[in-house]
Amino acid sequence: MNSFWQGVEGVDTYNKHVSGVPFWFGTGVPTDWANDSWTPENPDASLPILMRYQDGVSTQFRDSDFWLLDASYLRLKNLQLRYDFGSKVLDALGVQELVLYANAQNLLTITDLEDFDPETRLLGGNFFNYPSARTYTFGVNVTF
Helix, strand or coil, rough: CCEEEEECCEEEECCCCCCCCHHHHCCCCCCCHHHEECCCCCCCCEEECCCCCCCCHHHHHHHCCHEEEEEEEEEEEEEEEEECCCHHHHHHHHCEEEEEEEEEEEEEEEEECCCCCCCCCCCCCCCCCCCCCEEEEEEEEECC
């Protein structure tokens, strides 16, 4: 077995796009905003009053530590398993070598960041990039 882990600690980012800001360029309201924004009936809400974001001029959405998201993560980037068959099996099959292997990439990600790949920069033009794909590979290696 062989594994490769990657991660960072103490990294913050802003989410200033569709899923983080209500009515962003005509989009709807993110679930968190709909369920937990400030109203007179909900004064202890975790988010400010629900209002329209207009061309970046709303004081509600100015950069501040309130909007920072913890982007720390630990990711199992690669896991490899290999099994070499012993001489009894090799002699019975008439082969010199028989190996089974399995490989998985991006198998596990541990992060508090919701809805995004923690390796994606949320402010750049790559915000809408696809997340890292999970890939599985299996194989057999036989030497006669």
